[in-house]
Amino acid sequence: MALRSFGSRLATAATAAVLVLTGMTVSAGPALAAGTTYYLDADAGNDAAAGTSPTSAWRSLSKVNASSFQPGDSIRFQGGDVWHGGLTIKSSGTAAAPLTIGAYGTGRPLIAGDTTVDATVLLDNVHDVQMTDLEVTNSTDLSVSKSTTYRGIFAIAKDLGDVPGIVIKNNYVHHVDGKGGPVIGKGGIAVGVRGNSVPTWYSGLRIESNEVAQINAYGISTFTTWCASCEIYPAETGIPTTEVSSSRKAFTGSLFLNNYVHDVTAGGITPQYVDDALVEGNTVDKAGSQLKVFAGNNAGIWWQGTNRITVQYNVVRRQGYGSFNAPDPVDGMAFDADMGSTNSVVQYNYADSNSGGFFMCLISANNITLRYNVSRRDFYRPFSIWSGCWNLRGYNNTVWGTADTVTRHRSDGTTFQQGIEAFVRDEAASGNALYNNIFYNPGRGTYRFGSDQSMNYSHNLYWDNSGTPLKPTNDPAAITADPQLTNPGQDLPEGKIDRTTLLQTLANYAPTTGSPAGAAGVSAATAPKSDGVANRVPHGRPDLGAVQHPVTNSASTTLGTSAGTIANLTDGDPTTSWATGNNPALPGSASVEWSEARTIDALHLGVAFGQGQGPTLVDVQTKSGGVWTTRVSGRSLAWSQNSSSVEWLEIGLPDAVPADGIRLVIRASNLTWGHTAINELTAVGGKVAASDVGDYTGTSAQNAVDGVPGTSWASSGATLGKGLQIDPGAPQTVSSITLSAAFGQGQGPTTVRVMALNNGVWTQVVNATNLTWSSNTASVESRTVNLPTPATGTTFYLIVDQANLTWGHYALNEVTLN
Numbered sequence: 001m002a003l004r005s006f007g008s009r010l011a012t013a014a015t016a017a018v019l020v021l022t023g024m025t026v027s028a029g030p031a032l033a034a035g036t037t038y039y040l041d042a043d044a045g046n047d048a049a050a051g052t053s054p055t056s057a058w059r060s061l062s063k064v065n066a067s068s069f070q071p072g073d074s075i076r077f078q079g080g081d082v083w084h085g086g087l088t089i090k091s092s093g094t095a096a097a098p099l100t101i102g103a104y105g106t107g108r109p110l111i112a113g114d115t116t117v118d119a120t121v122l123l124d125n126v127h128d129v130q131m132t133d134l135e136v137t138n139s140t141d142l143s144v145s146k147s148t149t150y151r152g153i154f155a156i157a158k159d160l161g162d163v164p165g166i167v168i169k170n171n172y173v174h175h176v177d178g179k180g181g182p183v184i185g186k187g188g189i190a191v192g193v194r195g196n197s198v199p200t201w202y203s204g205l206r207i208e209s210n211e212v213a214q215i216n217a218y219g220i221s222t223f224t225t226w227c228a229s230c231e232i233y234p235a236e237t238g239i240p241t242t243e244v245s246s247s248r249k250a251f252t253g254s255l256f257l258n259n260y261v262h263d264v265t266a267g268g269i270t271p272q273y274v275d276d277a278l279v280e281g282n283t284v285d286k287a288g289s290q291l292k293v294f295a296g297n298n299a300g301i302w303w304q305g306t307n308r309i310t311v312q313y314n315v316v317r318r319q320g321y322g323s324f325n326a327p328d329p330v331d332g333m334a335f336d337a338d339m340g341s342t343n344s345v346v347q348y349n350y351a352d353s354n355s356g357g358f359f360m361c362l363i364s365a366n367n368i369t370l371r372y373n374v375s376r377r378d379f380y381r382p383f384s385i386w387s388g389c390w391n392l393r394g395y396n397n398t399v400w401g402t403a404d405t406v407t408r409h410r411s412d413g414t415t416f417q418q419g420i421e422a423f424v425r426d427e428a429a430s431g432n433a434l435y436n437n438i439f440y441n442p443g444r445g446t447y448r449f450g451s452d453q454s455m456n457y458s459h460n461l462y463w464d465n466s467g468t469p470l471k472p473t474n475d476p477a478a479i480t481a482d483p484q485l486t487n488p489g490q491d492l493p494e495g496k497i498d499r500t501t502l503l504q505t506l507a508n509y510a511p512t513t514g515s516p517a518g519a520a521g522v523s524a525a526t527a528p529k530s531d532g533v534a535n536r537v538p539h540g541r542p543d544l545g546a547v548q549h550p551v552t553n554s555a556s557t558t559l560g561t562s563a564g565t566i567a568n569l570t571d572g573d574p575t576t577s578w579a580t581g582n583n584p585a586l587p588g589s590a591s592v593e594w595s596e597a598r599t600i601d602a603l604h605l606g607v608a609f610g611q612g613q614g615p616t617l618v619d620v621q622t623k624s625g626g627v628w629t630t631r632v633s634g635r636s637l638a639w640s641q642n643s644s645s646v647e648w649l650e651i652g653l654p655d656a657v658p659a660d661g662i663r664l665v666i667r668a669s670n671l672t673w674g675h676t677a678i679n680e681l682t683a684v685g686g687k688v689a690a691s692d693v694g695d696y697t698g699t700s701a702q703n704a705v706d707g708v709p710g711t712s713w714a715s716s717g718a719t720l721g722k723g724l725q726i727d728p729g730a731p732q733t734v735s736s737i738t739l740s741a742a743f744g745q746g747q748g749p750t751t752v753r754v755m756a757l758n759n760g761v762w763t764q765v766v767n768a769t770n771l772t773w774s775s776n777t778a779s780v781e782s783r784t785v786n787l788p789t790p791a792t793g794t795t796f797y798l799i800v801d802q803a804n805l806t807w808g809h810y811a812l813n814e815v816t817l818n
Contacts (some may be wrong), residue, residue: 035072035097039104040064042081054078054104061085061111072097077109077134086117093128098165103133108172113138115146115177119154119190126155128165139175142214145292149178149186149217157202158195166191167206178216180292182266185237187217192237193224196245200226205254205274211496212261216292219261219284221270222251227305230273230340250275250307257281260496265291267298268316273305281313283496288320288332288355294411299360300351302336303344308760311335312348313532315497320355332356333384334375339363343760348532349373350505352492355406357381358399361389361432367760370394371524372531374509374546376489377402382445383424385432385455390692391725391757391795392432395524396531398509398546399423400488403442422449423470429453429716431692431725431797433701435460436521438483438509438545447472453716456690458702459522461544474700476711477522483545484515506532510547517544519599522686523729525794529572539570539662540598541685552595555681559588559666562675566590569681574606574646574731579613579677586666592681593623593661599685601656601707603664604730606646606680610639612672615664620651623661631657639670640733640790646679648731648792650817656685656707684729689815691715693722696809704815709740709780714747714811715800723752723800726815731758733792737766740782740814744773744804747811751802752785756793765791768801780813 038051038058045059058064061083064075069091077083093099103109111134113120120138123129131153138150152173157163173188185192189207193200201224212219223237226249232239251274258281261268268284271277279301288297300316303309320332334351337344339362346369351358358375361368363386370392375382382399385392405417423445426432433456441464448454457475461483464470471478487508493501510533511517521542530536531548538551555566560581568576570592580588600622607614616639620632631653639647662683669676691701694716703711704724713724734756741748750773754766771783796817803810 035070037074037076039076039078041078042083061087069099071099071128074100074102076102076104079103079105079107079109082110082112084112084114086113086120086122087111088122088124089126089129090124092126093165095128095165098128098130101129101131101134108133108135110135110137113150115140115150119151121153123155123166125157125160127163130167130169132169132171135172137175139177142175142177142216145180146177146216147179149183150176151186151190152176152215153189155191157193157200159198160200161198162201162203164203166202167208168210169206169208171210173210174213174215176215176217180216180265181295182298183217183236184233184270185221185223187219187221187264187266188212188215188261189220190218191222193226194239194243196225196243199247199249201249202251203253205251206257207259208255208257210259212259213263215264217264218266218270219264219268219287220256220259221267222254222272222274224249224251224273226250227273230305248273250305252276262286263290265289267302268300270298271303271306271309274303274309275307277306277309279309279311279314281499284314284316284319286318286321289318297356298331299333299336300354301334302338303341304338305340306344307341308343309341309345311344311346313499313502314349315352315492315502316349316354317352317492318354331360332380333360334358334378336360337365337368337389339365339388341365343367345369347372347528348506350502351375351378354378355380357384359394360384360386361392362386363388366390367757368392369526371396371528372546373397374506375399377404379404379406379420380418381421381425385424385426387428388430389432390430393524393526393727394434395436396521396542396544396546398438398488400440400509401443401445419443420445422446424455425449426452426455429692429694431690432456433458433688433690435688436524436542436544437461438517440464440483440488441470444470446470453694456701458688458700459520459544461517461520474695476700476702476706479516479520479544481516483517484512485545486510486512503533506547509545511543511545511549518549520544522688523684524688525727525730538598539592539594539683540600551598553592555590555592557588557590559584559590559676563677569678574679577608577677577679579675582674584676586668589663589665590678590681591661591663592683597624597658597660598683599656599658600662600683601653601686602684602729603651603662604648604680604682604684604732605637605651605664605678606648606682606731607639607678608644608646609642609677610647610670611642612670613675613677614639615666615669615676615678617668618651619665619667620653621663621665622657622659623663624657624659628663647733650728650732682730687729688727689713690725691723692725693717693719696811704812707814709813712742712811712813715809718805718808720801720803721799723798724812724815726796726798726817727794728817731792731794732817733790734787734796734817735790736784736786736818737796737798738782738784738816738818739771739812740780740816741773741812742778742780743776743811744781745776746804746806747809748773749800749803749810749812753799753801754785754787755797755799756791757795757797758791758793762797763791765789773804
C-alpha cells in the first residue's frame with residue numbers, strides 16, 4: 001500500500017521523469033466490452049491483466065489513458081492508493097448509461113499530477129461522464145508563485161455541440177500550484193469550451209459536494225469562447241481573442257451544489273456564461289486569500305455573462321484575507337453579479353467577515369434581485385454598485401455591519417488597518433433601489449459617497465447604537481431605532497456550514513415581539529413565497545430584514561369548489577387555481593383571514609382565461625375586530641385575454657387600513673365553463689419607485705407612489721431618455737398610467753414612453769406620447785397615458801424623452817398604474 005502523508009505524494013526531481021511516463025497519454029487501444037467495471041490497484045495491479053476484478057486489476061494511469069471505454073463502463077481506483085501523473089478520459093457515455101469513474105475499497109484514491117501535466121484529471125471532449133470520490137492534487141510547492149498555473153480536474157470541449165451529463169461529485173481537490181492570484185479557468189475544478197466553428201455548450205453540468213482547497217488560482221470556474229466577443233482574459237486563460245466567437249451559446253442548467261471551497265487565491269465559485277444555473281448550499285471560506293502576488297482578490301461567488309442564475313443558501317466568509325490583498329479592492333465581496341449578467345436572484349445567503357463587503361454589481365449587469373440575505377461584519381463597502389449595474393432590487397436583507405478594521409497590504413510589504421469607506425456605493429443613477437432592509441452601521445459609513453449618484457432608498461431601518469444613526473436623505477419612510485433582533489452577530493463554527501446550521505444562524509436575525517421592523521415594509525412585486533427559514537412572506541406590509549415573523553392565513557368561500565382548492569388563492573403560486581362550484585349562485589365570496597392584522601391598500605387578482613371565467617363585478621371588504629366593512633363597492637373588472645397567461649388586476653382601497661381579513665364579493669362573472677376561477681388573491685401594502693436620473697435635493701422617487709399628491713419627486717438634472725421605475729406590490733396588468741404634476745408648464749414631462757418588465761424581459765408598451773400641461777401653479781394636474789394593449793409586469797418604466805425644464809429638472813407628484 002502506498003504511503004498516505006501528503007509530503008510523500010510530491011514527486012522528487014529524481015523520479016519526475018518516471019512519473020511523467022506513467023501518466024502520459026498514448027494512442028487509444030481497442031474498444032472494450034460495454035457495461036464493464038475496470039479496477040486499478042497501484043501496488044498489486046498488472047496492466048497485462050483483464051482489469052475486470054480487484055484480483056485482476058490494472059496498475060497504471062497509462063493503461064486507462066490508452067483504453068477506449070463504452071457507455072455504462074466504470075473505472076474504479078483502489079481506495080488509499082496513489083497514482084502520479086495525469087488521467088485523461090476520451091470516451092463518453094450516454095444519458096442512460098454514463099461512463100463512471102470512482103473508487104472501490106476503503107478511502108479515496110489519490111491522483112497526484114505533480115505539475116507534470118496541465119490538469120491532473122482531464123475530461124477531453126466527452127459527455128455523460130460521472131467522476132466521484134477521488135482525491136486530486138497538482139503541486140510540488142504551493143508556497144511559491146509559479147509562472148504556470150495548473151488545474152486539478154478539467155473538462156474541456158471544442159466544436160462538439162451539446163455536451164450533456166458531466167458530473168463531478170464528492171471529490172477532494174487540493175494543493176494545485178499556480179501564479180497565486182486570479183487566473184480564470186485554472187485551479188481546482190474548471191470546465192471550459194474552446195473553438196469557434198461549432199457552437200458548443202455543457203448542458204446539465206453538475207459540480208456537487210466537492211472539497212476544493214489550497215489552490216493557487218480559482219476554486220471552481222467555467223469559461224467559454226462562445227460568449228459574443230466577450231472578455232476572455234487571454235493573459236489568464238491563454239485563449240487568443242481571435243478564437244472568441246461573435247455568437248453566444250451559454251451552458252444550460254448547470255448545478256453547483258454543496259461544495260466546500262476554501263483557501264484559494266482567486267474566486268471561490270465562478271460560473272461564467274451558464275444560463276439557468278443554480279448555485280446552492282456551498283461554503284466558500286478564505287477565497288481570494290493567501291495571494292502569492294500583489295493583486296485584487298475577486299469575490300467569493302461571482303458570475304459573468306449569465307442569465308437567470310439563482311444563488312441561494314450559500315455561506316461566504318473571510319474573502320480576501322492573507323498576504324498581498326490590495327489596499328483599495330474593487331473586489332473582496334461575498335457576491336458579485338458581474339458584467340453581462342441578467343435576471344440574477346441572490347437569496348437566503350449568509351456573508352461573514354468579507355474584506356471588501358457583501359455585494360457588488362457592475363458593467364451591464366441588470367435586473368438583479370437581492371433578497372432575504374444576511375451580511376454580518378462585512379468590511380469596507382457592504383454594497384458596491386458600480387456604473388453599468390441597472391435595475392437592482394435589494395430588499396429584505398439584514399446587513400449587520402461593523403466598526404472593526406481589516407488589515408490591508410501594500411506592495412512594499414507594509415500593512416495598515418482599513419475601516420469602512422461607505423455603507424453603500426452607487427456610482428451612477430441607474431434605477432437601483434434598496435428597501436425593506438435593516439442596516440446596522442456602527443462604523444457610520446455613509447449612504448452616499450462623494451460624487452456618487454444617489455441610491456433609491458425606501459422603508460429601511462437604520463441603527464448604530466449612537467442614538468443618532470446616519471440615514472440617507474432620500475428615504476421618506478426611514479426608521480431609526482434598535483431593530484430588536486433575536487440574537488444577531490454571532491460567530492459561525494469553523495468548516496463547512498450545513499443547511500441546519502445556516503438556518504439556525506439566519507433565524508438569529510428574526511425580529512422579536514415589539515420590534516420596530518415588524519410590518520414596517522412595503523410589498524415587493526417579486527417577493528418569494530417565504531424567507532430563508534420557511535416563514536411565509538405575508539400579505540400586506542412585511543417585516544423589514546431577512547427574516548419574517550410567522551403569520552398564517554386561511555381561505556374560505558361561500559361558492560363551493562369544482563376544481564383546485566380554496567387554499568390555492570394564497571399559496572403564492574399563480575400556476576395553481578381555485579374554481580367555484582358549477583353554476584354558482586351569485587353574489588358569493590372568497591375570503592382570506594390572517595392570524596394578525598396586516599396593513600393593506602390594494603387587492604391584486606390573478607386570473608387565467610379571464611374572459612371565460614374571471615369575475616366582472618365585485619366588492620371588497622376588510623375585517624377588523626370581527627366586523628366586515630365594505631371598502632370598494634361595485635367595481636367592474638375587464639379581462640383582456642382568454643389564455644393560460646395569468647392577468648393581474650388591481651383593486652385599490654380608498655386608504656391603507658389595518659385588517660385581519662379581506663373578502664372578495666363576486667356579484668357577476670364570466671361563466672363560459674359554468675364557474676368562476678381565480679389563481680391568486682394577494683393583498684398588498686404599498687409600491688416602490690426608483691429613479692435612474694437621481695433625486696433633486698429634498699425629494700425622493702418614493703414620493704411619486706406614496707398616494708399623497710402634496711409630495712413630489714424631481715430629477716436631479718435635465719437628463720432625458722430616463723425617468724422613473726414603478727414596482728407595484730404584486731404583478732399587475734396595466735391599461736393606463738396617470739401622471740400628476742404641479743407647475744406642469746415649468747417642470748412637467750412632455751413626451752414619454754413606457755416599458756414593462758415581465759418574467760425578466762423588458763418590452764416597450766407605450767410609444768412616444770406627447771403631454772400638455774395647462775398651468776404653472778401649485779395646483780396638481782393629471783394626465784393619463786393609455787396603453788394600446790394591457791401589459792403585465794413587475795416593474796413599469798416611465799421614460800421621459802422631453803420635458804419642460806424651466807428650473808433644470810422635471811418633476812412628478814404621483815404616478816398611478818391603472
